Each structure stands twice: as structure tokens, then as C-alpha cells.
Amino acid sequence: MSEYIERRREGHVLVMRIARPDKKNALTVDMYEALADGLAEARENLDIRAVVLLGSEGTFCAGNDIQDFLSRPPRGDDAPVNRYLVELARATVPIVAGVDGNAVGIGTTMLLHCDLVLVTARASLRLPFVGLGIVPEAGSTLLLPKIMGHARAAELVLLGDAFDGARAVELGIANHVVAPETLESDVMDLAERLASQPPGAMRETKRLLKGDTDQLQAVIAEEVRIFSAQLHSAEAREAFTAFMEKRKPDFSNLG
Ligand code: COA
Numbered sequence: 001m002s003e004y005i006e007r008r009r010e011g012h013v014l015v016m017r018i019a020r021p022d023k024k025n026a027l028t029v030d031m032y033e034a035l036a037d038g039l040a041e042a043r044e045n046l047d048i049r050a051v052v053l054l055g056s057e058g059t060f061c062a063g064n065d066i067q068d069f070l071s072r073p074p075r076g077d078d079a080p081v082n083r084y085l086v087e088l089a090r091a092t093v094p095i096v097a098g099v100d101g102n103a104v105g106i107g108t109t110m111l112l113h114c115d116l117v118l119v120t121a122r123a124s125l126r127l128p129f130v131g132l133g134i135v136p137e138a139g140s141t142l143l144l145p146k147i148m149g150h151a152r153a154a155e156l157v158l159l160g161d162a163f164d165g166a167r168a169v170e171l172g173i174a175n176h177v178v179a180p181e182t183l184e185s186d187v188m189d190l191a192e193r194l195a196s197q198p199p200g201a202m203r204e205t206k207r208l209l210k211g212d213t214d215q216l217q218a219v220i221a222e223e224v225r226i227f228s229a230q231l232h233s234a235e236a237r238e239a240f241t242a243f244m245e246k247r248k249p250d251f252s253n254l255g
Contacts, residue, residue, distance in 0.1 A: 024062035032080035063105025109138035119165035133236030
């Protein structure tokens with residue numbers, strides 16, 4: 001359990017909110033565990049017909065909590081972050097996300113597994129993995145080129161520049177830009193519409209749209225393997241230390 005993941009039921013909809021705004025909703029081990037548990041419940045409990053993922057006003061998720069990541073690095077397939085990724089990839093009911101403000105790292109890659117994504121114009125998405133000395137995760141090295149083609153995926157992950165909500169829609173990561181004031185009600189409306197459809201047809205159609213997930217699971221596992229190895233590299237250490245020390249990283253002496 002984590003006090004920073006609020007979980008509630010609204011009819012057939014499971015709503016999960018990342019609520020740690022003072023740390024920009026960065027995710028700790030306990031938060032991953034709570035998110036993974038919520039998705040596992042949605043997979044097992046047929047009464048749940050849609051899942052909603054929300055952040056806080058002005059911040060969706062700043063990715064892995066860097067401090068927590070360094071002190072408790074993920075180990076093994078059953079590490080909470082890995083469990084969360086696997087649950088996202090094998091979700092059986094539609095997931096609707098609402099994104100306002102920052103969505104960094106896994107804050108962006110988790111959206112690739114959602115079925116409908118609403119963003120605000122001031123949403124700021126970013127895939128900073130390479131600059132942090134690590135590699136993208138959540139199957140994003142497979143999903144990004146599939147969604148937008150290699151050239152655009154390469155630009156996002158190799159340069160790691162931030163992009164806004166309108167660009168996320170152009171790139172096919174999000175469906176629509178909505179006003180911050182209506183984001184949550186718009187997301188809930190969509191989720192309730194999905195949850196009111198015939199549940200069997202909904203599950204089967206989601207499964208067909210997602211296609212064979214074996215390749216995706218294999219890519220997630222391969223990314224985890226390289227990510228974990230890179231995490232112990234000198235370049236990652238420099239990048240993470242620089243973030244904690246609020247300075248620019250210096251990779252000039254690294255081979
Ligand atoms: N891990 C740990 N702490 C984080 C964090 C993260 N990923 N992202 C933000 N925080 C913390 C900051 O250290 C700061 O803590 P403090 O108030 O104790 O100093 C607090 O959250 C506010 O962050 P700040 O950077 O001051 O906010 P901002 O509005 O200027 O910038 C972001 C917001 C998200 C752009 C910026 O915090 C950021 O780039 N975070 C890192 C994102 C990242 O690289 N994630 C991938 C990790 S694999």
C-alpha cells in the first residue's frame with residue numbers, strides 16, 4: 001500500500017490517482033506496488049470494466065523517484081516496477097489516462113499502454129532516458145516506432161526534448177487536448193462510456209487491438225535487463241547525482 005496512490009471505485013470504473021505533488025508525483029517502489037496491485041485487481045475482478053489513471057493538477061508523473069531508485073534499485077522480474085509494467089501490458093480492460101503538466105520517463109511510457117489518453121495543452125511529456133545514462137522501458141522501444149515511425153521515435157528518445165499536449169496528439173500518443181478544468185470529468189465520462197458497453201466484446205476488442213503481447217513482454221524484459229545494467233554505470237551515476245545536486249551532468253570524461 002502507498003498513501004501516494006489513491007484508489008477508488010466509481011461503479012464499474014477503478015480510478016487510480018498518483019498523488020505526491022510535492023515530489024512531482026515521482027514513483028517509489030511502494031507506489032509501483034500499489035499501481036500494480038490495482039491493475040491486477042482490474043484483471044481479476046470482472047466487475048471492473050475500465051481503469052482511470054490520473055495525476056495531480058499540473059503534474060502527472062515525474063517518472064521514477066531518482067533517490068528511491070538509487071537506494072532501492074529494482075531487482076528481478078517481481079520488482080514492483082517490473083510488475084507494474086507487466087500488468088500494464090497484460091491489462092484486459094481499457095485504461096483511460098488524464099495528463100496535466102509533467103509526464104516524464106515512465107510518466108510518458110505508461111501512456112503507450114493506455115487505450116485513450118486526454119492531455120492538456122500545458123502537458124509536458126519527455127523521454128530523458130539516454131541523457132540519464134539508461135535506456136527507455138515499458139516496451140517503449142517497440143511501441144514508439146510502431147505508433148509514430150522510427151524517425152519520430154528516435155527524435156523523442158535520442159534527444160529527449162520535452163513536447164506539449166498538442167504534439168502528443170500529433171504523434172499518436174494522446175487522443176485529444178482538453179482544458180485543465182475539465183480534464184478529470186472528461187476522463188471519467190470516457191471511462192464510464194467504456195464501462196457501459198458490453199464487457200465481453202470490450203475485453204475481446206481490446207485484446208485484438210493490442211495484438212500478440214508475447215513480443216511486447218519479451219521487449220519489456222530485455223529493456224529491464226539493459227536498464228538495470230546501465231543503472232550501475234558511471235554515466236548513470238553522474239546523471240542521477242547531478243539531478244540530486246541540481247547541476248548539469250558532465251559526461252566529457254566517460255568512454
Ligand atoms: N525523483 C525524485 N525527486 C524528484 C523527481 C524524481 N524523478 N522529480 C522531481 N523531484 C523532486 C525534486 O527533487 C524537488 O524536490 P525538493 O523540493 O525536495 O528539492 C521536487 O520534486 C520538485 O521538483 P522541481 O525539479 O523543483 O520541479 P520543477 O517544476 O522545476 O520541474 C520536473 C519538474 C518534473 C521537470 C523536474 O523535477 C524533473 O526533470 N524531474 C526529473 C524527471 C526525470 O528525469 N525522471 C526520470 C527518472 S528515471
